[in-house]
Amino acid sequence: MESRHPSYVTSGEFTTAHPDLLAAAKDFADDYPTDVQQPIAFTHKAHLEHHMKCANCHQGVASGPDATIPNVKLCMICHLVIATDKPEIKKVAAYQKKGEEIPWRRVYWFYQSAHVKFRHGPHIRADVDCATCHGDMKDQTVAVRKAGLDMGFCVGCHRVHKAPTDCTTCHY
Numbered sequence: 001m002e003s004r005h006p007s008y009v010t011s012g013e014f015t016t017a018h019p020d021l022l023a024a025a026k027d028f029a030d031d032y033p034t035d036v037q038q039p040i041a042f043t044h045k046a047h048l049e050h051h052m053k054c055a056n057c058h059q060g061v062a063s064g065p066d067a068t069i070p071n072v073k074l075c076m077i078c079h080l081v082i083a084t085d086k087p088e089i090k091k092v093a094a095y096q097k098k099g100e101e102i103p104w105r106r107v108y109w110f111y112q113s114a115h116v117k118f119r120h121g122p123h124i125r126a127d128v129d130c131a132t133c134h135g136d137m138k139d140q141t142v143a144v145r146k147a148g149l150d151m152g153f154c155v156g157c158h159r160v161h162k163a164p165t166d167c168t169t170c171h172y
């Protein structure tokens with residue numbers, strides 16, 4: 001039984017990795033893990049309190065196919081001088097020094113067997129708030145998958161907003 005929980009290798013790209021047996025078991029149950037372990041104790045809360053915008057880091061969210069996760073270079077623009085004595089920041093700096101990206105694990109994704117295609121662009125242009133699908137990030141350190149991103153959730157809102165509901169809108 002092979003797990004298909006993906007992780008990012010660089011901004012916007014991911015590979016299929018094999019985290020552990022528990023994740024593999026959840027995969028078999030067609031359930032999504034909500035307790036993803038990240039390599040750095042990142043905090044959305046602290047950055048949002050400093051008035052950063054989502055798109056400062058997730059630069060593809062309005063335009064690209066993927067929202068994207070920022071590369072370590074972007075982190076170090078600030079962390080070359082900010083909080084440099086903190087252990088987590090030392091880890092970030094060490095990745096950059098080695099010339100490696102931080103191996104973030106994906107939180108939101110769909111099993112390949114569901115054949116779902118999703119794009120942010122149309123939602124952002126239609127003013128759908130990020131929190132509708134991802135919860136309030138001001139309360140989150142690392143991102144935690146919000147429950148209930150199932151077909152009923154998607155189709156229910158599409159009906160209300162008169163967005164397309166034929167199967168091929170969301171499936172390939």
Ligand code: HEC
Binds near residue numbers: 041057072088089
């Ligand atoms: C625009 C500047 C900026 C960028 C870009 C930035 N940060 Fe930060 N980061 C901050 C500020 C400001 C704080 C809060 C520092 C404080 O409260 O002492 C912070 C705090 C943190 C902390 C908590 C440190 C601690 O233990 O108190 C971590 C971890 C962190 N950042 C990681 C990252 C990572 C990883 C990236 C890249 C994905 C990143 N940051 C990008 C400005 C930035």
Ligand code: HEC
Binds near residue numbers: 068
């Ligand atoms: C209508 C629901 C919805 C809204 C609104 C939404 N997202 Fe997402 N987001 C998703 C889904 C679904 C995925 C998983 C996509 C996949 O696996 O193809 C995702 C994935 C992501 C990812 C990781 C994968 C990637 O695309 O790089 C990031 C980062 C992200 N969203 C950020 C945001 C931000 C920032 C906003 C607001 C500006 C936002 N999202 C608004 C549903 C949404």
Ligand code: HEC
Binds near residue numbers: 038042057058131141
């Ligand atoms: C300082 C940079 C930064 C800012 C600002 C930021 N994020 Fe993130 N975001 C990250 C990093 C790094 C990760 C990967 C670690 C994690 O999963 O928490 C991430 C992960 C995520 C994920 C999960 C991606 C996945 O793998 O599925 C979502 C959803 C997300 N962010 C939404 C948001 C939203 C919404 C905002 C604005 C309210 C926001 N982020 C602001 C850096 C940032």
Ligand code: HEC
Binds near residue numbers: 119157170
């Ligand atoms: C909160 C409401 C809402 C939710 C939840 C939502 N959508 Fe949407 N979706 C929209 C709106 C509004 C549009 C824009 C329609 C337009 O541009 O006319 C849209 C557009 C789309 C499009 C592009 C349609 C096209 O071809 O123009 C796709 C694909 C899509 N959504 C997939 C999804 C999937 C998959 C989910 C669940 C993970 C989802 N949506 C959840 C409101 C929503």
Ligand code: HEC
Binds near residue numbers: 110113151164165166
């Ligand atoms: C607005 C987006 C959207 C539309 C329209 C849509 N679906 Fe879905 N569908 C999803 C999402 C999201 C999932 C859940 C994937 C998951 O959680 O793994 C899903 C799951 C499914 C599954 C279960 C697959 C699995 O392995 O979990 C089937 C079967 C399915 N859809 C068939 C259809 C059919 C048939 C239609 C047309 C009548 C349709 N869908 C229309 C978004 C949509």
